[in-house]
Amino acid sequence: MILDAVFRLGYKSPLRLIKSIVPVSIKQPIKDQFVAFNRSKPDTLKRCVIGVGLLNSDSSENQFFSELDQTLSSNGDIALIALEPNDTAHNLQRPNKFVGIPFATESQPRDDSQGHSSSDALEHIPLPPWLHRLNEKANSDSDASLDYAAKFIDNFMRLSHPLAVVAHNNLNALQALCVHAAQYYGIPIYEVASTPPLMSVKACLNTSSIETPLTPEHSTALYSVNSLTTDILQNVDTIQAQNQRMHHPIAHDRVEHRIKKIRRLPSPVKSSFDDNRTLVILNISRLFYANKPHSGISRYTDEIATRLLATRSFNVILGVEDLDKLDQSSLRNDVKKFDVDDLESALFYAENTHKPYIYHSPFEPHHLDTNLRYGIKVITIHDILHLTMPRVYIRPPEITQQIALRASNADCNRVFVSHFSKSAFENHTGVCERLKSRVTYLGVSDAFQPLASAMGKTHQRKDDPELLIIPYQADPRKGFKRMIESSFHWLSQFEGDAEILIFGPKSERNTAMKSVKNTIPRREIKAYTYIDSPSDEELAQLYTCATAQLYLSEGEGFGLPPLEAMAMGCPSIMLNNTALNEVYNGWELMLNNELDVSSTITTILNNITTDHSYREKLRIEAIALSQRYSWERCFAETKDVYHSLLS
Known part of the structure; x- marks a missing residue:
């Protein structure tokens, strides 16, 4: 996912900065240290496995990394990424797919071209929840250096969407954070035990969770590189389902375009935001793209947006899909009154507040299939007559099909504008969940x-x-x-x-x-x-x-x-x-x-x-x-x- 954004930049240094990939901070785009990869890698690579603690002075284990990388790549177009501390011994031969973990803010170089140093890159991002749990379990205070590394690891895990993590059973504290993050997000963990040099193509692996990565005590089973690859490929669907908690709005096929958009567009945070209020993101794309000001859908969207802005019960962001592509000169006067943000940027920001928020789409199915970890999805369904009137609509519009499909998801809450629409939806989809469906009638302006x-x-x-x-x-x-x-x-x-x-x-x-x-x-x-x-x-x-x-x-x-x-x-x-x-x-x-x-x-x-x-x-x-x-x-x-x- 994040790979097709960074492959083309070329391998330069593990300290080279790629800006604005991680969430937007309160004052400026976040800068972070994702290492660029080899220019020859394809831009369309979409799946990866992360290796932790696999590079050391034992040449047999380095050979295991190389063979596993080659097998995953040839059999499943899966990249093996080495996620290691920046100070990994320089006498080791690093693979070109190496990501260095920063572990102290004071050690980061300055980027004077942006007018501020990267030492504050993750300053405004909250600590990941799994780190709080880890500190509580260990009954220890948080360490500033490890906190910085944990923020980096958390964002990298969420943006790269690994199919699995292959970790050595003897990890240092920084490497152990990678395993804890994977465990929190439900990513399968394959633990690698030390192996004799003659068994370079085999490893002792299992898929059990590592509760104490520094001193693991797990039963192991013998796997070859081919067996491990086969196991990962056979369980891709299961693994992706387990990863649903960590999916992120930015993680789509066209990551490079979206990352550039996040960099270019301003942060959606408003000075009037109150930390005690819940955030509501309202998708008002309908008003900007559909030239139907007098339709019930447009009226509904306009009225809900206007009243949300007037209430003091919520922090409100009005989002428009692909705002950077919108022709501002063609906008109607009645929509120019709204101060809007790019919808994806708004979701990107909201996910990284680590707080529950409402994402409400009054019509469009945008991002209803995106697995928002903190977002509570709500869609208003006006009708699905395109699907229930085959005499009139021989070929139903795709958007109506997408609405019915995505609104049927278990994590989607539905608001209907009439009991008729509610019954038609339930009869068509077979989804009848009383607690997730409400009826609210429209009104007169x-x-x-x-x-x-x-x-x-x-x-x-x-x-x-x-x-x-x-x-x-x-x-x-x-x-x-x-x-x-x-x-x-x-x-x-x-x-x-x-x-x-x-x-x-x-x-x-x-x-x-x-x-x-x-x-x-x-x-x-x-x-x-x-x-x-x-x-x-x-x-x-x-x-x-x-x-x-x-x-x-x-x-x-x-x-x-x-x-x-x-x-x-x-x-x-x-x-x-x-x-x-x-x-x-x-x-x-x-x-x-x-x-x-x-x-x-x-x-x-x-x-x-x-x-x-x-x-x-x-x-x-x-x-x-x-x-x-x-x-x-x-x-x-x-x-x-x-x-x-x-x-």
């Missing part, structure tokens, strides 16, 4: 609140045309063509002045209007107007003036647009299906999902435009229904989820 002066009267429309509003999303289940057909059916029979208003993202204007032109006669196109990405205030004003909203979606996880229209007194005509039946239970303008609803819709619209009392009745009922839901309630329930998980 503050912009969609009618003025008190307008609560008791209908908007005056003397010479204004009747206005029918249709939201547009380029999704086949949203029923856009059906809404155009129904609106034209009413328009062709309506004797008064009427307009059809379509709103949606600016980037989808051409697609939407092309669909209109292909559905209705060309002479009627002038009655249809497309509004590019209206603000919440503009949309609220349109709903205030509108006769009705048309929303003929075939399936929803919640269905937020009708709620926003109804909050402004605009009745919504919708189909009675999926979560719409749950959220809008009791609303009288819900139609059966029949093939032809145009006639029914025409009748409803004619009644609204001709019967003032009926229109007023629908307006009052619509506002009353919308008041069942609020973002305050949604956020309060979300905080309850956080607190329950932390407790």
Whole structure:
């Protein structure tokens, strides 16, 4: 893992610094002493075994190291890394894959190019938990030199993800720290006993844990180099499962790119952070990459982020995936209000606080498959209709498949926006864990609140045309063509002045209007107007003036647009299906999902435009229904989820 970042730099010295590979400190990127390897090694090497205490004056044991290295490399593309103290005797022939362990901060050289010395490289990183346990067990105080080495070893183990550790049974104190770290993270430990020179290709090995590495008393079994290699290769899956506790967000195939990104981007730590508060990392990538400001998912993400920042209950980091690749010039004004950090850098920082924290993704499956040691994962599932409606979606989007797959993991906690979505997920995946699933309904934004002066009267429309509003999303289940057909059916029979208003993202204007032109006669196109990405205030004003909203979606996880229209007194005509039946239970303008609803819709619209009392009745009922839901309630329930998980 870390190897493909350091192989290309060339072997120079065990004291050569490679900066910012280990976690971000409070004030500056951490510098650490990972030794560069031979330039000839491939950049794609992904697996390694760490050898500890295998290099000494006994040529037979050095030969064992060489033969094991060669066998692992040829049979499994596995590198054998020598992890030894920096002061390993210079008269020994070091392999080119050698990592030197620093053991005293005062011995580290300066790197004046960065304006600070490497002696403070690990100063702000907490001691690894296994070192505390070791000190308690030994009933001894912590030693500064060993503390520094322990921090280095802990980070190297977590970043290199070794399949196993092969350790000599006679270790000094510094080498013993490597074995203790491996034991804590559940890495298989093969203990090597001293062997006669004639048995250079064999070693006494076992896989039992080393509780006292300096004076081991374990039963041993005789293995050859080939037998050891076979054992490691046969147990790769088991070993990787045992290593899940130490997986880290940065440990991906493209490590070099990610390490460069960590170096370049600033630390996500804010001066307002309170050590007594729990950290919450919220993934708001949806707002920056998806141009759907009026969708329920975007609304939810925006509202949770805004309220999290306003609360004093948590330290908050808003993360965006691959922030360094984002085109800042193309951002919408409504997302520029957020101070964001790179999501991976934020997780990288949080893992190295060694404290529990919440990682909440309101939609995207980013890092849900990453094994976060301290992170408590939460994902909000809006719907998986792409997977449960094969008639509409012949090829489901990969992101929905990833959401269902990763949210099914045992370490993932799920928040659903409706009981319908919860049931659909459980039926599809077979995962039904009551304690890991909660339902929190969405709400209505503050912009969609009618003025008190307008609560008791209908908007005056003397010479204004009747206005029918249709939201547009380029999704086949949203029923856009059906809404155009129904609106034209009413328009062709309506004797008064009427307009059809379509709103949606600016980037989808051409697609939407092309669909209109292909559905209705060309002479009627002038009655249809497309509004590019209206603000919440503009949309609220349109709903205030509108006769009705048309929303003929075939399936929803919640269905937020009708709620926003109804909050402004605009009745919504919708189909009675999926979560719409749950959220809008009791609303009288819900139609059966029949093939032809145009006639029914025409009748409803004619009644609204001709019967003032009926229109007023629908307006009052619509506002009353919308008041069942609020973002305050949604956020309060979300905080309850956080607190329950932390407790």
